[in-house]
Amino acid sequence: MPETAEQSRPTFLLVPGGHHGPWVYDRLRAVLDAHGWQSRTVTLRSAVRESEAAEPLPGMYDDAEVIRAALAEIPGPVVAVAHSYGGVPLTEALADASGVVHAVYVAAYLLEAGEGMFQTHGVPVPDSLAGLRPPENPDLNLPAAFYDGDPDSPETKEAVARLVPQTVRADYETVTRAGWHTVPTTYVVPDDDVSLTGTVAERMAARADFVRRVPGHHAPFYSHPEEFARELMEIGEQATAR
Numbered sequence: 001m002p003e004t005a006e007q008s009r010p011t012f013l014l015v016p017g018g019h020h021g022p023w024v025y026d027r028l029r030a031v032l033d034a035h036g037w038q039s040r041t042v043t044l045r046s047a048v049r050e051s052e053a054a055e056p057l058p059g060m061y062d063d064a065e066v067i068r069a070a071l072a073e074i075p076g077p078v079v080a081v082a083h084s085y086g087g088v089p090l091t092e093a094l095a096d097a098s099g100v101v102h103a104v105y106v107a108a109y110l111l112e113a114g115e116g117m118f119q120t121h122g123v124p125v126p127d128s129l130a131g132l133r134p135p136e137n138p139d140l141n142l143p144a145a146f147y148d149g150d151p152d153s154p155e156t157k158e159a160v161a162r163l164v165p166q167t168v169r170a171d172y173e174t175v176t177r178a179g180w181h182t183v184p185t186t187y188v189v190p191d192d193d194v195s196l197t198g199t200v201a202e203r204m205a206a207r208a209d210f211v212r213r214v215p216g217h218h219a220p221f222y223s224h225p226e227e228f229a230r231e232l233m234e235i236g237e238q239a240t241a242r
Contacts, residue, residue, distance in 0.1 A: 008240060009036070009037060009038070009236060009237075009240065010076065010077035010078055010079045010101055010102070010236050010239055010240055011037075011038040011039065011040060011074050011076060011077070011078050011079070012032065012037065012038070012039040012040070012078075012079050012080075012081055012232065012236065013039075013040050013041070013042070013067075013070055013071060013074060013078050013079070013080045013081065014028070014029070014039055014040070014041040014042075014081050014083075015041070015042055015044070015067060015080065015081065015082040015083065015086035015087075015089070015090050016041065016042070016043075016044060016047070016083055016086055017082075017083040017084030017085045017086045017108070017146075017219075018044075018046065018047065018084060018085035018086075018166040018170065018171075019047055019135045019146070019163040019164055019165070019166050020047060020083070020084075020146075020162075020163065021043060021047060021162070021164070022041040022042065022043055023162060024083070024159070024219060024221075024222055025039070025041050025221060027221070027222060027225035028221040028222075028225045028228060028229055028232075029041070030225070031225050031226055031229035032229055032232070032233070035229070035233060037233060037236065040070060040074060042066050042067060042070045043066070044063040044066060044086065044089065045058035045062045045063055045066060046058050046059060046060065046062065046063050046085075046166055046167045046169070046170035047164050047165075047166055048132055048164060048165050048166070048167060049164050053132075055130050056130070056169070057130070057131075057132070057167040057168075057169055058167060058169070058170070059129070059167055059169030059170045059173045060088050060089050060092065060116075060117075060169070060170045060173035061089075061092065061173055063086075063088075063089035063170065064089040064090075064092035064093040065093075066089075067080075067089055067090055067093035068093045068096055068097060071093065071097045071098075071099065071100065072097075074099065076099065077099055077100075077101040077239070077240060078097075078099050078100045078101065079100070079101060079102045079103075079104060079232075079235060079236050079239055080094065080097075080100050080102070080103045080104070081103075081104040081106060081232065082103070082104070082105055082106065082108045083106045083107065083108055083219060083221075084106075084107055084108050084109070084146075084195070084197050084218065084219075085108075085109060085117055085166070085170065085171075086108060087105045087108030087109040087110055087111070087204075088109050088111055088116070088117050088170075088173075088175060089170075090103065090105075090108075090179075090180075091109075091110065091111055091175050091177075091178055091179050091180055092175055092176065092177065092179065093179065094179025094180055094182060094183060095177035095178075095179035095182065096179070097179065100183050101183065101184070101239040101240065102183060102184050102185070102186065102235060102236075102238075102239035103179075103180050103183050103184070103185045103186070104185075104186045104187075104188060104232065104235060105180075105185065105186070105187045105188065105204065105208065106188040106190075106219075106220065106221065107188065107189065107190055107193050107195070107197050107198065107201060107218050107219075107220070108187075108197070108204070109197070109200075109204060110180060110185070110187060110204040110205075110207050110208060111175045111178065112175065112178050112207075113174075113175050113176060113177055113178045114174055114175065115174060115175055116171070116172045116173060116174040116175070117170075117171055117172070118140070118171045118172055119172065119174070120200055121140075121196065121199070121200065123140070125172050126168065126172070128168075129167075129168050129169040129172055129173070130168065130169075131167075131168045132165035132166065132167055132168065133165060133166050133167070133168055133171060134165050135160065135163035135164070135165065135166075140196060141195060141196045143160040143163060144156050144160060145194050145195040145196070145218060146159065146160065146163070146195060146217075146218050146219060147159050147160070147217050147218065147219060147222065147223065148192070148194075148217045148223065149192075149194040149217065155223070159219075159222065180207075180208075184209050184210070184239070185207075185208045185209050185210070186208055186209065186210040186211070186212060186235055187201075187204060187205035187207070187208035187210070187211050187212075188211075188212050188213075188214055188220070188231070189201050189202070189205055189211065189212070189213045189214070190213075190214055190215070190216045190217055190218060190220040191213060191214065191215050191216065192215075192216065192217045193217055193218045194217065194218070195217075195218040197218065198218065212231055212235075214227060214228055214231055215227055216228065
């Protein structure tokens with residue numbers, strides 16, 4: 001029997017950013033599901049929930065392994081979507097992945113081999129990569145910047161309360177293979193990104209094959225799930241039409 005349009009659609013693998021868990025994609029996934037699109041997400045190991053976790057703590061390479069395993073488990077075509085820090089381990093994982101027909105970087109780090117996330121901002125690599133970086137890190141970023149930048153916004157308060165520490169190791173481990181060179185890539189620039197990532201977004205976007213601009217803040221799929229879903233579904237349709 002011939003495949004239906006729904007059966008031939010790719011599955012979206014949604015990779016969260018630093019400090020986040022799969023919950024950040026719940027609103028988007030509800031919209032995608034309502035339109036008949038399959039999606040999965042992952043829990044990155046560098047987002048540490050145990051305050052007494054022992055060293056060596058997991059880093060970017062451990063997150064890349066999680067993404068590789070998830071990609072290997074998905075039958076059929078995949079559109080891999082990464083947010084913020086999540087772009088770093090996705091870049092590392094894509095080089096070994098098969099079945100990925102498109103990669104989408106959402107206000108994310110689209111790095112070349114040899115680059116690390118904080119090095120992109122000129123932050124020197126510390127002598128030790130041990131330890132955890134709390135979500136409250138005013139020297140580098142403010143938690144509210146993950147959302148609309150307004151710490152008094154109820155939506156922002158709710159989301160910030162769910163953030164967890166991130167390992168220092170993940171902040172600095174460098175990409176060994178820029179896997180995004182192997183698949184068509186779209187960079188998504190939110191209109192109102194006041195995060196640290198927003199300061200390098202245009203530079204990252206210049207590396208991608210395609211660029212889209214969407215309403216919302218650093219996590220546009222959280223603040224504007226309907227609008228973001230439309231963009232993502234269009235990318236998915238175009239990816240399988242090529």
